Amino acid sequence: MTILICAFIQSTSIAVEQVDVYMEKAQNFLLLNKYKEAIFELNKAYSLSDDQKRKAKIENAIGWAYFSLGNISESRRYLSSAFDSASKIGDKEIAQRASNNLGVLEFNSGNLVEAKKYFEGKFSKSSKTSDSYLKLINRKLTHERVNEIIANGVFYRSNKDFDKALEEYEKALLIEPNNINALEYKGYALFRLGDYNSAIDVLKYSHELNPSRINIVINLIKSYCAINDIENARKLAKDEAKLINSLNLLQDGEFCKSCGKSFFDNL
Amino acid sequence: MIFAIIFFAGGLFLLSYKSTSKIILGVTPTEACYRPVVNHQAKTVEISDNGRTEISVKDDHNLLISNDALVKELTKLKLELYDVNDISKTLSIEKANSSKDSGYGF
Numbered sequence: 001m002t003i004l005i006c007a008f009i010q011s012t013s014i015a016v017e018q019v020d021v022y023m024e025k026a027q028n029f030l031l032l033n034k035y036k037e038a039i040f041e042l043n044k045a046y047s048l049s050d051d052q053k054r055k056a057k058i059e060n061a062i063g064w065a066y067f068s069l070g071n072i073s074e075s076r077r078y079l080s081s082a083f084d085s086a087s088k089i090g091d092k093e094i095a096q097r098a099s100n101n102l103g104v105l106e107f108n109s110g111n112l113v114e115a116k117k118y119f120e121g122k123f124s125k126s127s128k129t130s131d132s133y134l135k136l137i138n139r140k141l142t143h144e145r146v147n148e149i150i151a152n153g154v155f156y157r158s159n160k161d162f163d164k165a166l167e168e169y170e171k172a173l174l175i176e177p178n179n180i181n182a183l184e185y186k187g188y189a190l191f192r193l194g195d196y197n198s199a200i201d202v203l204k205y206s207h208e209l210n211p212s213r214i215n216i217v218i219n220l221i222k223s224y225c226a227i228n229d230i231e232n233a234r235k236l237a238k239d240e241a242k243l244i245n246s247l248n249l250l251q252d253g254e255f256c257k258s259c260g261k262s263f264f265d266n267l
Numbered sequence: 268m269i270f271a272i273i274f275f276a277g278g279l280f281l282l283s284y285k286s287t288s289k290i291i292l293g294v295t296p297t298e299a300c301y302r303p304v305v306n307h308q309a310k311t312v313e314i315s316d317n318g319r320t321e322i323s324v325k326d327d328h329n330l331l332i333s334n335d336a337l338v339k340e341l342t343k344l345k346l347e348l349y350d351v352n353d354i355s356k357t358l359s360i361e362k363a364n365s366s367k368d369s370g371y372g373f
């Protein structure tokens with residue numbers, strides 16, 4: 001009987017030692033970003049492990065390795081399993097880690113509502129990771145709301161209702177004053193409504209914020225032309241020649257109407 | 268005999284005659300840099316700022332509408348989006364791995 005007990009204890013300690021070896025190997029592979037190899041070692045460690053806490057920990061690591069590898073569905077499966085196991089045995093540390101990892105996974109997959117659920121859950125709540133992600137999610141949700149308002153403006157613009165479009169862009173800018181899309185579209189709406197000086201102010205500011213937006217440059221040149229400020233129009237066209245080079249602006253009727261067909265002569 | 272010739276010539280004329288139809292074409296998007304290019308019989312058609320144009324077409328005429336500029340821009344944006352998502356994911360992984368409450372846990 002004593003021999004049997006000794007043999008059992010010895011085999012258990014050998015298994016524990018073997019799990020440690022696999023875990024160490026997995027860690028080394030993870031350091032080298034060799035995720036598939038790491039997952040292979042972690043699976044071996046999992047099959048030898050009979051401790052629930054350790055199993056949950058390994059599942060979390062496998063899930064996170066799958067996420068790093070880009071396999072979202074396997075990652076979600078392992079992380080959820082780790083989270084359920086850790087919650088069941090009441091291990092707050094592993095449950096928090098798995099819950100935060102699930103939140104990060106959903107955030108990166110664009111499922112903001114689902115991510116929020118994890119970060120606001122009882123295990124993740126008030127952790128450093130959840131705090132910073134919740135801030136990002138709220139910012140993204142606000143951004144989505146603003147984009148919807150801008151889309152309404154674009155709808156009015158396509159129906160040539162620039163007054164209503166302008167109203168929508170201003171609504172968007174009340175929430176996000178530096179939203180480059182709203183600023184660009186507002187500038188164009190002001191141009192189309194004949195308020196050229198305001199259009200120039202808005203477009204100049206937009207151009208400062210983002211100098212690579214081609215439509216801002218074109219509309220700003222048109223607006224300068226519209227108030228007969230050819231000097232500034234030509235200067236801008238010269239400065240941004242690289243940006244507008246690929247376009248045949250002389251095919252743009254609105255451009256020709258504002259600046260004339262000879263605008264680019266001797267530029 | 269004369270009538271027969273006249274009828275014959277009239278029939279030939281009707282056979283070779285192709286009626287001209289005037290069509291009004293509207294294209295979107297209307298922004299100059301992404302506006303589709305419309306080619307009618309190898310000639311580029313001028314499109315107004317509202318995306319409208321009037322074309323006189325006959326049977327068997329070729330009318331080609333190309334959205335190359337828009338497709339090019341969409342492809343560019345798609346690739347940019349992929350890059351941004353990839354960078355965002357990489358940053359998320361690095362942040363999680365260096366944090367105590369997320370990542371691998373060892």
